[in-house]
Every structure is written in structure tokens, then in C-alpha cells.
Amino acid sequence: MHDDVEKVLIDEDVIEKRLDVLAECILEEFCGRKFVVVVILKGALVFTADLLRRMPIPLEIECINVASYHGATESSGQVDFLDAKLPPVGGRSVLLIDDILDTGRTLAAVGQKLREQGAEMIKSCVLLCKDKERAAEVEADHVGFHIGDEFVVGYGLDFRGLYRNLPFVGVLKEKIIRNPP
Ligand code: 5GP
Ligand code: MG
Secondary structure (H helix, E strand, O other), X not given: OHXXXXXXXXXXXXXXXXXXXXXXXXXXHHOOOOEEEEEEXXXXXXXXXXXXXXXXXXXXXXXEEEXXXXXOOOOOOOOEEOOOOOOOOOOOEEEEEEEEEOOOHHHHHHHHHHHHOOOOEEEEEEEEEEOOOOOOOOOOOEEEEEEOOOOOEEOOEOEOOEOOXXXXXXXXXXXXXXXXX
């Protein structure tokens, strides 16, 4: 699996250190207010697990399953909600977590759905933010790392369902993208 990686962009220990700071900032933002964490599956799974273990406060976790890449390396432009039911966020403060902010469509669409469900306050957090123009007007309140506009895998992010369990964020070799395993 590691052989398929062209370069490591963000190393495991760099992620760990950044998560310490990110957790502090988020706790400060909610300043004692109870909140529910909404995890956007599956990409944000690894990031969320590590981030929340740095937050020793009472919180609840809900998941929301969306897809927009459908096995490609670029967004399809459409955000599909894969769950029959949405998380119960009515009247609650929400921390919305995703792996990466790219076109912005996912965060915008999920934020909109949660507002429709009656969420009182929504703050968002992403591990990665691609610095580029967005299709949807949205930015994350908390960002782990800013990266360039390239397709990355690892630490929860996949290519065709694989590589989520890489402990770092990296870029795949061109030949792997052309001839997927
Ligand atoms: P957006 O809706 O902002 O375009 O994209 C958000 C979603 O697209 C993320 O939740 C993630 O699933 C996927 N995505 C965007 N950029 C990348 C990337 O570089 N690598 C991978 N593996 N997924 C990405
Ligand atoms: Mg995603």
C-alpha cells in the first residue's frame, strides 16, 4: 500500500500535533456549551476519532453518509445523501466534521440539511482545505491544514475505497490512478 504513494504531504506526527491545537480551539469556540458532533462518512472517520479523543467533555456523535466522488479523483458535482434518516439536531449546537473542503458542495449541502432539521448553531471543522475557488460559497470554521489543489489519500481519505488506513496524508503515483488496484 505504501509503495503506491508518490509523496507524503503531511506526516503522522505533524497531524498529531496539529490535532492538539485544533481540539483546544474547538473547545474554546463552544465555550462550555453542549454540542453534538456530526461526522461526514466515510472520509472524516479517522480524523474525527483522533480529534474527539482530545476533547474530554460530554458530547454525542452522529453520522451522516454522503458521496460525491464516486470512485473518481474529481468531484461529480452532485452530493448524494445516502441515509434514510438525518441526525436529530433540532435545537442543538453542532460541530460538523469532514475530511476535506474541496468544491465546498458537501459542506454547503450538509450544513443546509442540518439547518432544515432545526440545528441552532453549526460550526464546521475539516482536516484539509484545498486553497482554490469554490463552487459553493462556504468555508470551514476550523481547518487542520491548507493544501494545494491535488488529489490526496490517507488518514481517512480514499481512492476507490482504499488507502483510508494510511497513517499520513499523501499523493498516489500516477500509474496507480491510471491503473487502480
Ligand atoms: P467538496 O464537496 O468540497 O467538493 O468535496 C468534499 C468531499 O469530496 C470530501 O468529503 C471528500 O470525500 C471528497 N474529496 C475532495 N477532495 C478529495 C481528495 O483530494 N481526495 C479524496 N480522497 N477525497 C476528496
Ligand atoms: Mg467525503
